[in-house]
Amino acid sequence: MAKFKGSIVVDKERCKGCGICVSICPNKTLGMSKEVNGKGYNFAVMVAEETCVGCASCGRICPDGVITVYRAKED
Amino acid sequence: MEDLRLMKGNEAFAEAAIRAGCDGYFGYPITPQSEVMEYLMKERPENRTGMVVLQAESEVSSINMVYAGAGCGKKVMTSTSSPGYSLMQEGISYIAAAELPCVVLNVVRGGPGLGTIQPSQSDYFQATKGGGHGDYRLIVLAPSSVQEMADFVPMGFDLAFKYRNPVLVLADGVIGQTMEKVVLQPQRPRLTEEEIRKNTPWATVGKSIDREHNIVTSLDLQAASQEKHVLHLQEKYREIEAAESRCEMIKCEDADYVLVAYGSSARICQKAVDLLRAKGVKVGLLRPITLWPFPSKEVKELATRVKGFMSVEMSLGQMVEDVKLAVEGKVKVEFFGRCGGIVPAPEEVVHAVETKLL
């Protein structure tokens, strides 16, 4: 079975730091940033990049639509 | 060929709506105007022009259906009577705020409260001073015949679309229920979606790729832009005041005294003028056709050459305040009115003139 490698891009200025993506990420790829954005929110970041499979769960649930998801077959 | 019919005012209004190319009527039955919807239901305008007629669950719902249709650039209308018109006030305020065109008919009955089903003119304040919450005005047309009930429908739509403002036709139970001859205007075609997209580019008919999405709303949470919007409305109202005030003057040329009356009161006063003139009293009649804008200019001009006015209403004195505002204390302004559904006789008006005005 082919393995997938995923990655996400968070629009960190629009992220409100609710943490819902972190709570539902099946591979515990996501966490919250230490620093804050312009609005004072901690924002979602990949804390374990290598575990991301690009399942897009975070993108689908993000209330503010700030997550873009990419996925590629692993060589 | 002239299309001459014998009809009730309410029926003439309904038939005129179909012929005006109206797209939708949404209403709720209430005496004394139920014939409007009854006529439309019987006539099946969906087969004649494609016009939609729907009996809603309440006046609250029907006025919001009008808001919706107007927001789509459609020619839509409703009709009701006083208690129902009170229920519609929230919706009408939204329609005025969102600058949507529509025609609303209020066949006034006696209030306050559930009041009576008999004719009255006691909704004048509500009609001409706004009615609901906020700074807004309606264009208010006052028919005094079945012919005007019919004529004011297309005229109402024309004014409504010209100014993007709701138009209220303020009739009363007499005008609604009386049968008279009426000449009906020929059928106007309904607007196509293409015409709506062109004539009313703000209408919510589906976002095409060549424009931004359209939004119909009365909400603006920013004080500065809300103020700007209300000021814009006021500017529009000043424009309407300057251009659209209408009245009829009967025997005012040589008059010493002038009666001011609208709707069925004006019909009664016309007879009273004749009776008074037969007695040698030079009386005229000024009949406002638009109650808002009120024909203040004409009243003001008359005040420079007559000895006094009497406002005759089927209320306990509402329009008389606008007459006084126009006269500015130059001559005396008296009032005569009946209420509770009583229609005064011409002789009562004659007596009032003789005892109060002369």
Added chain:
Amino acid sequence: MSSNICTPENLVYKKTSLLTDKVMHYCPGCGHGTIHRALMEVVDEMGLQDKTIGIAPVGCSVLAYDYMNIDMQEAAHGRAPAVATAIKRLMPEKFVFTYQGDGDLAAIGTAETIHCCNRGENILMVFVNNAIYGMTGGQMAPTTLEGMKTATSPYGRDVEKVGWPLRITEMVAQLNGVWSASRHTVHTPAAVMKLKKALKKGIEDSMAGKGTCFVEVCSSCNSGWKMSPVEANKWMAEHVLEYFVPGDIKVDGKMVR
């Protein structure tokens, strides 16, 4: 290292263009954003942008029209079903939906809701139930749970005094005009996918003239419930969904519950 896969050909998910770029005013973690996006994704996937007219309510989602990149009208409080009725009647070829909260749809607008459903207006009604009045600051809703504390039920909802939480979806499902009624959530990605399926079917069926399609979405209001977004979703799953049980209630004109 991972950044090199972030290229257009590897894109699997991004915000639909049927949502505008305006930053939503919703509180962090609010379900409205997810529900807005699910709905707009379906409209986008079905290619219906130019045929869609949406009705926004009064309540937290009053500004939905700023976020959904479609023609929209903002209705008076509770009147969205009346507004939608007229639009659909005047333009039967369009897709018309209402988007309403619990106060709007199940309290002040109950009459409009019931009569719209009873007439079987060919529209989709999206009913967001978060068991509280969010916008006005967390007061009791018709759907507030028994014993639940709100600003106007500070000692908990006393059902003896103010009645029981209203299952309006089960109520309207009884009406002949309603073609489908179901309850969903957006607290897990799987639930979002399920919601999207229901929305799609609701759009198809309402466009096909089957009748009113009614989709309730239970959503958390972490601000109103005074919890963190993640806690609120957990609390919703444990408490709200016990009373407001997700799933189909009426399918293709037949009661299934």
